[in-house]
Amino acid sequence: MEHTKFLRQAIELALANTDESGAQPFGSVIVRDGEVIATGVNEIAAHNDPTAHAEIQAIRKACEKLEQPELSGCVLYASSRPCPLCVEAIGWANLDAVYYAASFEEAGEAGFEPSADWQRPFERIDMNGMQLEPFRKWDAVKN
């Protein structure tokens, strides 16, 4: 079956990415019409980039390859269930479907929580209308 073939590839990428460098055990594959168009692995440590999750890296590569900012018609395979950050990116990329292997519980047993406690100040500040200027400019330049 196609799904297990691509999930096996995502898991193999996760395995190959896992070493003493701190690279984390996650891999992802993006497929269009039965063909792999991009792959990604967790590169947080390699790039000092907290958003460099395997799914995000695969999305970036697929968009670059297709020279477009969205991936409708494509399917994503992930070695583990995508975290909330990746779920949002999958939505922005407009991927058709997602298939994953390891559950949150299985990843959690290895020490990977889908989302930690992100409580911190997060508040809107009133800027007396200045905050609308970028939207007004956007309106003006797009027409």
Ligand SMILES: [Zn+2]
């Ligand atoms: Zn993620």
